[in-house]
Amino acid sequence: MDRAAIEAIKDRLDIADIVRRYVELRPVSGRWMGLCPFHNEKTASFSVNSDEGFFYCFGCQASGDVFDFYAQINGIEFKDALEQLAAEAGVELTPGKVDPQAAKRSSERKLFMDMHEQAANYYSRLLRLPEGRTARNYLEKRGLDSSVIESFGLGCSSEDWQGLEKFLISKGYTSEQGVKAGLLSQNAQGRIYDRFRSRLIFPIKNLSSKVIAFGGRIITEGEPKYLNSSDTPIYKKGDHLYGLWTARNSISRTKHALLTEGYMDVISLHQFGYTNSCGVLGTALTPDQVKRLRGFCSKIDLVFDGDAAGRKAALRSAEMILTQGVSCGVIVLPEGEDVDSILQARGADGFQVFLNDARDGLDFCLSALQQGYSPREVMDWAQGFLKGMTSASLRAYYLPKVAAGLGVAEAELRSVFSGALNSPVPQQQAVRQPTRVAPPVGAQVKDDKYFLRYAVKHPEYVVELSERGVGQVLTSHWGKTLWSKISAHSGQDIIPLLDDSEKQFYISSRAEEALSGEELAEEWRHVCKIIARRRYDLGRKKLTDALRRAQAQGDMNRVSAYLKVLNDSVWRDDEQH
Numbered sequence: 001m002d003r004a005a006i007e008a009i010k011d012r013l014d015i016a017d018i019v020r021r022y023v024e025l026r027p028v029s030g031r032w033m034g035l036c037p038f039h040n041e042k043t044a045s046f047s048v049n050s051d052e053g054f055f056y057c058f059g060c061q062a063s064g065d066v067f068d069f070y071a072q073i074n075g076i077e078f079k080d081a082l083e084q085l086a087a088e089a090g091v092e093l094t095p096g097k098v099d100p101q102a103a104k105r106s107s108e109r110k111l112f113m114d115m116h117e118q119a120a121n122y123y124s125r126l127l128r129l130p131e132g133r134t135a136r137n138y139l140e141k142r143g144l145d146s147s148v149i150e151s152f153g154l155g156c157s158s159e160d161w162q163g164l165e166k167f168l169i170s171k172g173y174t175s176e177q178g179v180k181a182g183l184l185s186q187n188a189q190g191r192i193y194d195r196f197r198s199r200l201i202f203p204i205k206n207l208s209s210k211v212i213a214f215g216g217r218i219i220t221e222g223e224p225k226y227l228n229s230s231d232t233p234i235y236k237k238g239d240h241l242y243g244l245w246t247a248r249n250s251i252s253r254t255k256h257a258l259l260t261e262g263y264m265d266v267i268s269l270h271q272f273g274y275t276n277s278c279g280v281l282g283t284a285l286t287p288d289q290v291k292r293l294r295g296f297c298s299k300i301d302l303v304f305d306g307d308a309a310g311r312k313a314a315l316r317s318a319e320m321i322l323t324q325g326v327s328c329g330v331i332v333l334p335e336g337e338d339v340d341s342i343l344q345a346r347g348a349d350g351f352q353v354f355l356n357d358a359r360d361g362l363d364f365c366l367s368a369l370q371q372g373y374s375p376r377e378v379m380d381w382a383q384g385f386l387k388g389m390t391s392a393s394l395r396a397y398y399l400p401k402v403a404a405g406l407g408v409a410e411a412e413l414r415s416v417f418s419g420a421l422n423s424p425v426p427q428q429q430a431v432r433q434p435t436r437v438a439p440p441v442g443a444q445v446k447d448d449k450y451f452l453r454y455a456v457k458h459p460e461y462v463v464e465l466s467e468r469g470v471g472q473v474l475t476s477h478w479g480k481t482l483w484s485k486i487s488a489h490s491g492q493d494i495i496p497l498l499d500d501s502e503k504q505f506y507i508s509s510r511a512e513e514a515l516s517g518e519e520l521a522e523e524w525r526h527v528c529k530i531i532a533r534r535r536y537d538l539g540r541k542k543l544t545d546a547l548r549r550a551q552a553q554g555d556m557n558r559v560s561a562y563l564k565v566l567n568d569s570v571w572r573d574d575e576q577h
Helices: 001-014 013-020 065-075 076-090 102-128 129-142 148-153 164-172 175-180 244-254 263-271 289-295 308-323 339-356 360-369 373-386 393-407 412-418 445-455 460-465 475-487 500-511 517-553 556-568
Strands: 024-029 031-034 047-048 054-057 064-066 184-186 191-193 200-204 211-218 225-230 258-261 277-279 297-304 327-332
Touching: 001 065, 001 076, 001 148, 013 031, 013 047, 013 054, 013 065, 031 065, 031 263, 047 211, 047 500, 054 263, 054 500, 064 065, 064 148, 064 500, 065 076, 102 129, 102 175, 102 200, 102 211, 102 460, 129 200, 148 263, 164 175, 164 184, 175 191, 211 263, 244 277, 258 263, 263 277, 263 339, 289 517, 297 308, 308 327, 308 373, 308 445, 327 339, 327 360, 360 373, 373 393, 412 460, 445 460, 445 475, 445 500, 445 517, 460 517, 475 500, 517 556
Parallel strands: 258 277, 258 297, 297 327
Antiparallel strands: 024 031, 031 047, 047 054, 054 064, 184 191, 200 211, 211 225
16 A cells, blocks of 8 residues: 555545535534435435544444545445546555556556547547538537537547547557557457547546547448447446436435436436436446446436337336335336437426326336236246345335235245345345444453543543553454554554554544543543553453462462462552552
8 A cells, every 4th residue: 555645645635625526515513514425314414524534424334534435435446546536636656566567557547548538539629620510410400509519528430440540649659559448449350440430429437537438329321320438447338327427416416316328318418407317338237337326316217218128128227226225216208209309309398297207116117027027027026126135124125015016915925035035135236335333343342442432532642541551451353453553653644554344433433522621531530540450450360370370280389479469469449540
């Protein structure tokens, strides 16, 4: 871990500024408060401490520093959060010694990101040149205005098989790099050519608004109608959502997302004021995409085409959303219509009628199943749906609803699926949650937490606690490990050094109101007394164990000496320690 870089990033980026992109914050008693983005709530319990650089939710106990927040809210790994925030802060990361290929991969990713930015500029410029006349006419027919075209960075590609390739070479890149970046293609004979030709180009951006891929719609004759970038080192289509980089602020503010299928549908929705809209990227909805959306909102409404394929996709998607604990609605469009056609013909008010009539996601699923599915298929779906829940509490919530929707007694449904529903939650669908609870603990750790909580809340006492021997009276491995970190890094930012359970405990303790005045003095006296008594008890235990060994060995001189020490060692509550 590059500690110097982490500290530099935290110096340059205020956690409150990062959180404010996703959560509306207001100042309260020296900290920032808002509605938690990680669980549904009506009263703000999510706090951000700018001075110490951490967030904490008093409701669900989500906690961490700026990297944890950025990773959790965007559904990415810590290392990706570190890289993205480092780029934003202008901090260069030093590759760790553990992975000698890390520097190469990081350099390659940066190269590919730069190439995509150059390609986006190339396509955007072509749209304004004579070569872009056909694409401009197409956009005009579709009713898109210049502001939304510019906002989404639309462009076009020419008929030239080497147009982008020549442009990239002129910028200092090689054709081979273009192939690896996914911008160029190479056939079996080794010939390299532009991947996108004669197409309207839709740049695909990550949540940092960096172009990472493209989608292309044919605007002349040819197949396929849509062509998308393949997976590359900077892009995995099952992870991203089209337009989320633009929609996330609106989604965070309303806690509501509209999810559709096509690029044009997303853009049309934004043009007509539905700025909380985003779309899947040429594949069926994935758990990772739901996980990303889940970080911003509590409800997702599906807006898919009204044909059989659209309804089937809505069924799969609604099931996936519900199993991950997000509320879901399904907007049923007339057959033969799509979002764009309705908006162009009826306007925002006409589309709002369908939005107002959105069906509950579970009701839609159960109704769809009973139209064209056999009883066995319906029950198989019900079992898979309940088993796929990411928590036992969600199963308990949905089981009676599923039973009622299928016209089956709840007890009977529970009995039929009892074995399957008692199995563990499937890991492939489990959504990464913010750490909720410290590790499974017994009395020892709970006792240790008394001392550790005091040390965390009142770091000015850490040195004296160490001198009084608190490290000797901790009884659990967890407690001793955390104390070693606290005592070794007192006065420093130790959050990056903590594991999830230590971090949750540390931040929750820091979030509590610290004692002051006579209350603090009284608590300190109590802490000292408990430490002294614990050390006294440990000392007597050692003497007692030594006495037993001496008795077993028949060493009467040692027995006599140990007995004398034990008799002279008497604890007095009024003694000053």
